[in-house]
Amino acid sequence: MPPDGYTTITIPEETAEKLAQLMVQHELETMSNAVEFAVDSTRPNDDLSDTELAHLLYQRLYSSETHS
Secondary structure: OOOOOOOOOOOOHHHHHHHHHHHHHOOOOOHHHHHHHHHHHHOOOOOOOHHHHHHHHHHHHHHHHHOO
16 A cells, blocks of 8 residues: 555556546646546546546546557
């Protein structure tokens, strides 16, 4: 576990590339902002945990990568 106040995620290199593209397209300043933007745009409701949201983000990015 990271120290209190810090969070981390581990993602494949391809997902990081997609997040970098998202940063450029939406003029986001950090990778963290790109993750938050992607999660907010795909979130079905606010009752999900951070882990569930990260998993949804990964699934969405992985799915769009395999269908490209």
